[in-house]
Amino acid sequence: MALSTTPDLQPLQPQTSSNRTLTRKRPHRLSVTSWVFMAPIAVVFVVLYVIPMSQSLYYSFTDFDGYVSNPAFVGFDNYAELFKDPSMLSALGYTIFYAVSTTILVTVTAIPLALTLNRKFFGRNLVRSAFFFPAVPSVAILGLVWGFILNPLGSGVLNSIIRSLTGLGPIPWLSDSTLAQLSTVAVTIWALTGWHAVLYLAYLQAIPADYYEVSKIDGASSWQSFRYITLPLLIPAMAVSQLLLMTNGLKVFDLPFTLTRGGPGFSTRTLTQSLIEDGIAQSRVGAASALAVLFLIVVGLVVLGQMALSNALQRKYS
Amino acid sequence: MLNHTNSPQRRRKTSLRLTVLGAVVAAAAALTGCGSSGGSGSENTVSFYSWDNEASMKPVLDEFKKQNPSIDLKVSYGTPVQGYISTLQTRINSGTAADVFIITAENKTEIMEGGFAKDLSGEPWIGNIADAAKATYTKDGKVYGAATASWGGGILYNKDLLAKVGFTNPPETWDDFLALCKKLKDAGITPFYESGDGMPVSLAALVGLQNEASGGTMDADIWAGKTSFAKTWTEPLKDWSELFKQDLVSPSVAGLTGDQITSEFQRGSVAMIGTGSWALGSIQKAAPDMKLEFMPVPGDSGTYWAGAVSPGYAVNAKAKNPEAAEKLVEFLQSKTGVELYQKQNAAITTTKDFTPELDPALSSMVPAVRDGKFYLPQVTWPTNSAALNSETVSLLQQLIQGQTTPEKVASALDAKLASLQGK
Numbered sequence: 001m002a003l004s005t006t007p008d009l010q011p012l013q014p015q016t017s018s019n020r021t022l023t024r025k026r027p028h029r030l031s032v033t034s035w036v037f038m039a040p041i042a043v044v045f046v047v048l049y050v051i052p053m054s055q056s057l058y059y060s061f062t063d064f065d066g067y068v069s070n071p072a073f074v075g076f077d078n079y080a081e082l083f084k085d086p087s088m089l090s091a092l093g094y095t096i097f098y099a100v101s102t103t104i105l106v107t108v109t110a111i112p113l114a115l116t117l118n119r120k121f122f123g124r125n126l127v128r129s130a131f132f133f134p135a136v137p138s139v140a141i142l143g144l145v146w147g148f149i150l151n152p153l154g155s156g157v158l159n160s161i162i163r164s165l166t167g168l169g170p171i172p173w174l175s176d177s178t179l180a181q182l183s184t185v186a187v188t189i190w191a192l193t194g195w196h197a198v199l200y201l202a203y204l205q206a207i208p209a210d211y212y213e214v215s216k217i218d219g220a221s222s223w224q225s226f227r228y229i230t231l232p233l234l235i236p237a238m239a240v241s242q243l244l245l246m247t248n249g250l251k252v253f254d255l256p257f258t259l260t261r262g263g264p265g266f267s268t269r270t271l272t273q274s275l276i277e278d279g280i281a282q283s284r285v286g287a288a289s290a291l292a293v294l295f296l297i298v299v300g301l302v303v304l305g306q307m308a309l310s311n312a313l314q315r316k317y318s
Numbered sequence: 319m320l321n322h323t324n325s326p327q328r329r330r331k332t333s334l335r336l337t338v339l340g341a342v343v344a345a346a347a348a349l350t351g352c353g354s355s356g357g358s359g360s361e362n363t364v365s366f367y368s369w370d371n372e373a374s375m376k377p378v379l380d381e382f383k384k385q386n387p388s389i390d391l392k393v394s395y396g397t398p399v400q401g402y403i404s405t406l407q408t409r410i411n412s413g414t415a416a417d418v419f420i421i422t423a424e425n426k427t428e429i430m431e432g433g434f435a436k437d438l439s440g441e442p443w444i445g446n447i448a449d450a451a452k453a454t455y456t457k458d459g460k461v462y463g464a465a466t467a468s469w470g471g472g473i474l475y476n477k478d479l480l481a482k483v484g485f486t487n488p489p490e491t492w493d494d495f496l497a498l499c500k501k502l503k504d505a506g507i508t509p510f511y512e513s514g515d516g517m518p519v520s521l522a523a524l525v526g527l528q529n530e531a532s533g534g535t536m537d538a539d540i541w542a543g544k545t546s547f548a549k550t551w552t553e554p555l556k557d558w559s560e561l562f563k564q565d566l567v568s569p570s571v572a573g574l575t576g577d578q579i580t581s582e583f584q585r586g587s588v589a590m591i592g593t594g595s596w597a598l599g600s601i602q603k604a605a606p607d608m609k610l611e612f613m614p615v616p617g618d619s620g621t622y623w624a625g626a627v628s629p630g631y632a633v634n635a636k637a638k639n640p641e642a643a644e645k646l647v648e649f650l651q652s653k654t655g656v657e658l659y660q661k662q663n664a665a666i667t668t669t670k671d672f673t674p675e676l677d678p679a680l681s682s683m684v685p686a687v688r689d690g691k692f693y694l695p696q697v698t699w700p701t702n703s704a705a706l707n708s709e710t711v712s713l714l715q716q717l718i719q720g721q722t723t724p725e726k727v728a729s730a731l732d733a734k735l736a737s738l739q740g741k
Contacts, residue, residue, distance in 0.1 A: 066407045067428045077740075084737065087712065151578065152570035155587065175514075175573030177719065261515050264572040264715035282705040283407075283428055
């Protein structure tokens with residue numbers, strides 16, 4: 001069905017015209033002011049990002065163990081080693097699984113939740129706060145609490161409930177490789193959905209009510225309103241949300257580590273855990289640096305791909 | 319002609335640039351940690367980076383200050399294990415390590431090979447350190463750490479639960495131990511738990527027996543290529559995996575932490591756990607009426623204990639106040655220092671001039687521990703112990719789940735060692 005009277009839908013963008021006017025009028029003052037504000041950030045960027053990344057690149061070609069001041073040059077040996085190490089390959093596989101699955105599942109749960117929270121109902125603010133709450137405590141604390149809930153013994157909270165309701169024996173939530181992987185993803189979805197729903201909610205509230213009124217006049221169903229109005233206008237929100245989810249997923253460490261310490265076996269070991277353990281605890285800074293460099297490239301490519309996809313979708317619907 | 323050099327605009331611009339430059343330099347200095355040194359401040363100051371927490375060390379260090387009023391002691395406390403190791407590593411690299419720090423299994427190779435600690439073999443008090451403790455931190459005849467305690471690991475059992483199945487004496491062979499587990503299971507009692515997040519003490523002791531049979535040189539021989547993990551570890555792994563093959567122990571232990579199994583034991587939900595002497599205090603606190611005792615791990619050729627020498631005190635090779643640093647280490651290993659430390663930690667101290675009074679539950683373990691008759695692979699492995707330990711723990715978790723076999727675990731360890739050695 002064509003929504004003939006529906007106005008052209010533009011993705012929500014920050015208003016920038018007044019900024020441009022200001023730039024034209026007072027270019028000199030703005031550039032100095034910008035410089036003043038940019039300088040500390042530039043220093044932070046150089047000291048905390050550029051220098052460490054350059055050091056990592058250098059160490060990745062050496063056998064640096066974290067202690068000696070003159071490590072030997074080993075060429076690409078550290079890079080070749082990465083692809084032979086089963087624990088590293090397992091960490092790569094799990095990290096990708098975790099990042100992709102949490103990105104998809106959080107998105108498909110956060111959008112319906114945001115739509116629900118956008119409706120008027122009694123106690124709406126309380127419900128919104130309740131869903132947002134998991135984003136407040138430290139992830140490490142969430143991991144410890146969920147470790148208690150998912151304790152694989154019969155004394156675990158969830159296992160006790162299941163036994164009292166069904167009589168079933170303890171389920172090895174964190175002791176079985178597959179269940180441990182699924183459990184870490186499930187806890188992440190629980191922890192992040194509320195936060196991302198609030199993000200979508202902010203964008204939903206910016207959609208003018210006129211659009212829905214016009215579509216109603218044209219006889220659009222609820223699904224059609226969602227498909228042709230809400231969803232296209234949520235694409236910028238999806239771009240932001242999914243970028244955050246994907247980058248956080250790829251560099252995740254705290255939640256799986258506090259839940260399972262990377263086990264059982266290598267099943268929930270993440271790339272960041274490998275980086276930390278190999279680089280610091282195991283004094284293999286050279287090998288860990290090679291992983292960090294490769295990881296940076298992979299994350300960069302994933303983010304670029306995701307941004308290209310988001311831009312293409314925005315162009316299609318704008 | 320106008321002199322632009324002194325124009326107000328120019329001055330404002332210059333002033334602004336100087337302000338920004340100052341802010342940038344200040345920010346850079348703050349971010350890079352420049353400015354005041356992290357080391358000692360005066361000639362009478364000695365710095366100490368402690369492994370034990372403040373509650374444990376305060377009475378000891380207060381006594382040192384009392385005996386040495388002219389020395390200003392600066393103490394910082396680390397968070398073992400990983401936090402301590404990484405902080406110390408960073409401080410050594412930046413030349414800001416404390417005058418006295420801790421050398422331990424996880425960093426001893428790098429500390430000793432890098433020459434970051436002073437040789438203590440010539441100190442007049444070194445004879446007071448137990449032989450096993452000296453050997454742990456010795457390389458090429460030089461002693462780099464003074465360890466004053468050791469810990470033992472074995473099977474801690476609930477006497478009342480074992481009495482229900484007619485237990486009288488600890489099992490003498492591994493088969494006897496399996497039979498005891500079966501008896502407990504048949505009586506509806508969970509027989510044995512051991513956490514999967516670290517090297518199991520039962521397996522460590524079984525491998526220790528193998529090491530004893532090899533004359534105590536097993537690990538050195540593996541590293542020298544004279545033998546292999548496949549040849550030495552497969553049998554102990556086979557014995558150990560029978561616990562899971564015979565369904566005597568739940569595979570859920572693969573995902574359990576030491577705290578979780580301790581908590582199950584305190585509740586009386588399990589008859590025996592594999593743990594170390596350090597756990598006794600907290601268990602007795604949580605379950606004061608429980609009758610407990612440790613027994614050694616029984617193997618095919620006798621019984622043995624897991625265990626290791628505790629971290630040792632090391633003097634920074636570049637200590638700013640080496641005399642005071644040596645004085646501190648001398649005090650820490652002295653009878654007074656060890657007695658005060660033991661009072662706080664209930665540790666099995668091993669210095670020769672002090673015999674600790676320990677809990678009766680440790681009675682069977684103490685003689686072996688004080689004699690150094692114990693084994694822990696990751697402490698004895700000559701190099702790459704942290705990397706191999708992490709690999710072993712993950713492989714054992716797979717073995718518990720039945721995803722691999724003892725033979726494959728041992729071969730994987732050989733492959734990992736070869737990879738770490740660049741072969």
